[in-house]
Structures are given as structure tokens and as C-alpha cells.
Amino acid sequence: xxxxxxxxxxxFFMTRSVARVMGLNLYExxxxxxxxxxAYAAMVTRCRGCxxxxxxxxxxxxxxxxxxxxxxxxxxxxxxxxxxxxxxPQ
Numbered sequence: 001x002x003x004x005x006x007x008x009x010x011x012f013f014m015t016r017s018v019a020r021v022m023g024l025n026l027y028e029x030x031x032x033x034x035x036x037x038x039a040y041a042a043m044v045t046r047c048r049g050c051x052x053x054x055x056x057x058x059x060x061x062x063x064x065x066x067x068x069x070x071x072x073x074x075x076x077x078x079x080x081x082x083x084x085x086x087x088x089p090q
Contacts, residue, residue, distance in 0.1 A: 005048035014056060015040075015047045018070055021063045024083050034083060046075045 019026050029035035050056070052073050059071035068084070070077035 005045070006050075006053060008044065008048065011047040011050075012044050014053070014060070015044050015076060017060050018056065018074065018076070019080055019083075021060065021067050022070060022080055022084060023066045023068075024080065026083075029083055039079070043076045043079060050075045 016026055026035060026040055030037060030040060052071070052075075056071050056074065070080050074080070
């Protein structure tokens with residue numbers, strides 16, 4: 001049996017919070033076309049099904065500075081990392 005999904009509102013804010021700690025603004029990424037509304041909704045849905053909610057909340061609470069990486073085991077980690085701006089060496 002499939003486990004119940006978590007509260008949509010809570011996981012929307014958790015997804016957005018992890019992104020912000022990583023220096024991302026998902027709203028701006030949607031406005032620029034780098035992230036579709038469907039992809040954002042899929043990220044929130046994946047977060048809702050994640051078993052690491054407490055670990056993620058602890059990770060968010062412990063952040064005092066921006067982090068280049070998502071919390072360990074983040075189900076959206078690869079997608080969030082892909083949205084990070086790539087620096088071009090000069």
C-alpha cells in the first residue's frame with residue numbers, strides 16, 4: 001500500500017525553503033522559463049512522499065548561511081542542484 005502524502009502546504013514551503021537556502025528563487029526560475037509550473041508541482045509532490053521530513057526540517061533549522069547542496073537524501077536534490085547557476089571560469 002502506498003503511504004499517504006504529506007500536507008501540500010507544508011511541503012510547498014519546505015521545497016521553497018530548501019531552494020532558498022541553496023540560493024534559488026523558484027518563482028524567478030518559473031518566470032524565466034528555467035522551471036515549468038508542472039516541474040515545480042512535481043517537486044512538491046515528491047517532497048510530500050519523502051520519508052526524510054524530520055531530517056529536512058532539522059537541516060533547514062540548522063542553516064545559518066547559504067548551502068551549495070541540498071539536505072542529504074533530498075528527493076529533489078538533483079533537480080535543485082541543476083537549477084543552480086553555473087559559474088563560468090574566466
